[in-house]
Amino acid sequence: MTGVWAILYREAHIYMRRWTKHAAAYAMSPFLFLLVFGWGVGRHVEMEGMTYLQFMLPGLATMSAMTQSYGMATEINIARFYWRIFEEFQMAPVSAWEIVLGEVLYGMVRGTLAAMVVYLMGGFFGTWVLPGPLAITFYLLHAFTFASAAVVAAMIVKSHADQGHINTFFIVPMSFLCGTFFPLERLPVWAEYAARALPLTHSNLAIRAALFGGAIPWGSVLALAAFGAVFFTLGIYLVRRAGV
Amino acid sequence: MLNSSNELAVETRGLVKEFGKLRAVDTLELSVGRDEIYGFLGPNGAGKTTTIRILTGTSRPTSGRALVGGVDIVKDPVGAKRHIGVVSQHINIDADLTVAENLHLHGLLHGMDKPSRLKRIRELLEFADLADRERSLARTLSGGMKRKLTIIRALMHEPRILFLDEPTTGLDAASRRRMWELVRTIHEGGVCVFLTTHYIEEAEALCSRVGIIHKGSIIAEGTPEELIKKSGEYAVDVVDDGRTETSCFPSREAAAEFLESSGHAGRLRPTNLEDLFLQETGRRVHL
Numbered sequence: 001m002t003g004v005w006a007i008l009y010r011e012a013h014i015y016m017r018r019w020t021k022h023a024a025a026y027a028m029s030p031f032l033f034l035l036v037f038g039w040g041v042g043r044h045v046e047m048e049g050m051t052y053l054q055f056m057l058p059g060l061a062t063m064s065a066m067t068q069s070y071g072m073a074t075e076i077n078i079a080r081f082y083w084r085i086f087e088e089f090q091m092a093p094v095s096a097w098e099i100v101l102g103e104v105l106y107g108m109v110r111g112t113l114a115a116m117v118v119y120l121m122g123g124f125f126g127t128w129v130l131p132g133p134l135a136i137t138f139y140l141l142h143a144f145t146f147a148s149a150a151v152v153a154a155m156i157v158k159s160h161a162d163q164g165h166i167n168t169f170f171i172v173p174m175s176f177l178c179g180t181f182f183p184l185e186r187l188p189v190w191a192e193y194a195a196r197a198l199p200l201t202h203s204n205l206a207i208r209a210a211l212f213g214g215a216i217p218w219g220s221v222l223a224l225a226a227f228g229a230v231f232f233t234l235g236i237y238l239v240r241r242a243g244v
Numbered sequence: 245m246l247n248s249s250n251e252l253a254v255e256t257r258g259l260v261k262e263f264g265k266l267r268a269v270d271t272l273e274l275s276v277g278r279d280e281i282y283g284f285l286g287p288n289g290a291g292k293t294t295t296i297r298i299l300t301g302t303s304r305p306t307s308g309r310a311l312v313g314g315v316d317i318v319k320d321p322v323g324a325k326r327h328i329g330v331v332s333q334h335i336n337i338d339a340d341l342t343v344a345e346n347l348h349l350h351g352l353l354h355g356m357d358k359p360s361r362l363k364r365i366r367e368l369l370e371f372a373d374l375a376d377r378e379r380s381l382a383r384t385l386s387g388g389m390k391r392k393l394t395i396i397r398a399l400m401h402e403p404r405i406l407f408l409d410e411p412t413t414g415l416d417a418a419s420r421r422r423m424w425e426l427v428r429t430i431h432e433g434g435v436c437v438f439l440t441t442h443y444i445e446e447a448e449a450l451c452s453r454v455g456i457i458h459k460g461s462i463i464a465e466g467t468p469e470e471l472i473k474k475s476g477e478y479a480v481d482v483v484d485d486g487r488t489e490t491s492c493f494p495s496r497e498a499a500a501e502f503l504e505s506s507g508h509a510g511r512l513r514p515t516n517l518e519d520l521f522l523q524e525t526g527r528r529v530h531l
Contacts (some may be wrong), residue, residue: 006352014340084336090302093325203520 005092015110022110026117030064037181046163050212053127055224056127058211059180061118061131062142069143069150070171072103076154077163080243087241098234100151109146110140135210138171141224142203148231149199155238179204182221199227252314253405253436254299259308261294261460262337268294270460276438278404282340283451283468285438285517291460292440293333296409299438300330313404327356329398329435333409334380335390339383343374346382347400347492349484352417354401361400368396372426388419395426401436406430408439412446436446444518448472456521463524475520482510492519 015022038060042052075113089099118128131139157163177191178184178200183192184192197200200218209216254276266454268440269291276282286292297303298310301321313327337346344365349359369375372392377385381395391411396405408427412420420443431437443445447454448468455465464471476492477516478499493499494514503510 002352004354006349010338010341010345010349017316017340083339084334085338086331086424087302087332087336088338089353091300091325091328092350093322093355094353095322099317153528217442 001090001098003092003098004102004105004134005049006092006094007089007099008106011106011209015106023117026064026068026114027121029067030060030118030121033060034121037207038125038127043203051127053122053125056181057119057122057127057129058135058208059147059204061122062139062176062207063142063180064118064198065111065139066200067171068114068148068202069147070153071150072107072147073150073154073157073166074160076103076151077157077160080154080223081159090242096236099239100148100235103151104144104235106142106230109145109152110160111143111146115139116142127209131207131211132214135207137222138203138206138210138221141221141228142199142207145199145224145228145231147202148228148235151235152222152231152238155235155242160203174198174200177201179208199224202227208225247399251277251376252311253280254282254438255309256295256299257309259295259298260306261291261298261303262306268460269298269305272457272461273460274455276436278436278453281427281437281439281450283447284445284457285440285442285444285454285521286440286457290457292442292457293409294440294460295457296323296407296440299409300407303531317389326401327404328415329401329403329406331394331398331406331408332487333413335387335394337382337390337393337397340381342381343369343380344378346393347397352395356401362401364400366504368399372396377431388422391415391419391423392426395423395430399430405436406440406489408423408437410440410442412443413501420446437450444516447517454517456510456524458519458521458525465519471517471520472515475515475523477515478511479515479519480506480511481512482506482508490519490522492523 038053038056042056045052047055076086116131119131122129124179153163153166157166176185178193178198180200182199184195187195202224205217205220206224208214246305252275254274256272256274259269259272261269263509272295283294284295294303298305299312299317301317301324304318312324315327319325338349341349347368348361349366351364356364369378370393373388374392374396377389382390387395395411412423415423424446426441427437439451452467453466454471455462456470456471457463464474466474475492478496478501479490479492480499482489482491482503491502493502496512499512
């Protein structure tokens with residue numbers, strides 16, 4: 001486990017040094033969405049028996065958690081291609097799984113914190129939704145999945161530009177299509193099926209159910225866990241063969 | 245002459261690394277003793293860094309065997325990496341961490357407990373004259389200080405073998421000489437140093453033995469003195485039509501006679517490793 005602690009040590013120190021910038025980054029995009037869609041456009045709209053802001057808030061928090069935990073990919077890339085710090089991990093007597101677990105744990109903390117900031121902001125907009133232990137557990141699973149995906153993406157790409165392409169073709173469409181801003185059922189059938197093949201959809205379904213007392217869609221929880229397990233395992237494989 | 249595996253810090257047998265059709269390391273045979281400063285000399289693209297990457301476990305060989313500290317780097321990379329410290333060609337310190345935090349991170353990666361880390365950090369900062377910069381962010385250090393930090397970081401876990409990949413590239417002459425002193429002191433502390441360089445004078449000044457690599461293979465190996473003598477004692481550089489032609493001779497007299505009879509302007513000097521490299525390959529080390 002020495003590698004896990006070492007990576008958490010590094011990330012924690014850098015995070016604490018930049019926490020004000022991180023906090024601002026967590027807040028900026030959700031604030032704009034809350035202001036424009038929640039307050040401006042959706043003020044008098046009802047969705048699934050609740051105000052639009054209530055409906056949107058968990059989706060926004062889940063999206064923010066995804067962005068922040070997946071956002072690690074860019075930082076790993078910088079460490080790999082620009083600072084070349086990743087070499088220091090590769091040359092140390094630690095296993096690939098320790099490197100991946102360290103990065104993923106950091107991503108989980110970062111993603112879950114980002115989600116909590118959105119709920120806090122929702123309160124300032126007059127909509128208090130308090131995530132309970134089950135919702136927080138689902139957030140951790142959600143962040144685990146996207147932090148693992150971040151490691152995979154960071155190890156696959158050959159440059160920062162490649163990273164931008166992954167964001168454009170996978171992360172941005174997921175943000176809009178996976179039940180963040182409106183229920184999946186409003187999509188055309190083909191698009192709904194496509195959305196159900198993406199992990200963010202299952203995060204949204206599970207987290208909304210945990211927050212609003214619906215039947216927990218365990219199939220979605222399992223799907224999310226399966227995505228996470230696949231990404232995590234693939235991440236270990238890719239770190240092991242990096243530079244080969 | 246090295247004849248026992250127990251005495252060897254680094255050993256390769258038939259080591260090959262291919263990138264597609266390019267053979268970067270070609271059946272490399274190396275034997276480096278635990279008490280040596282071994283210089284791995286060659287021009288850019290000769291295969292030095294690829295060899296270092298294999299020996300430090302960041303690249304896998306296509307075939308062949310590499311033992312580091314007696315441990316097979318492919319079969320037991322974690323075990324082999326415990327014995328080694330690595331200073332990369334590039335300054336790869338964490339700019340967002342302080343000097344001390346960079347050292348703590350390395351210690352943690354090598355499983356050192358906190359009291360051991362603190363003690364070692366104090367020693368190393370004193371050793372490298374960086375004690376007053378302990379709490380400075382690494383990004384604020386000068387180039388020479390950053391290079392020193394990468395070296396002491398590699399020594400943090402007290403490795404038996406230190407790989408230095410072109411450690412003085414980009415440093416001015418004075419800093420380079422200070423770095424040599426640092427390397428000598430590290431070696432006197434019982435650490436085997438495996439140094440890659442394309443600076444002839446660095447290999448001559450520092451190394452107890454030198455291996456000259458060309459196109460992925462060792463083309464000559466020995467002490468700097470042995471290798472220099474191999475090419476002759478004296479060299480004459482004759483300038484003809486803007487081109488410098490170098491010829492080597494067994495004695496000063498023979499070299500002087502050649503210079504006189506050539507009818508061109510020229511310079512008589514003692515031979516160096518560059519002359520040997522030129523003789524063996526037809527090109528210069530430092531391009």
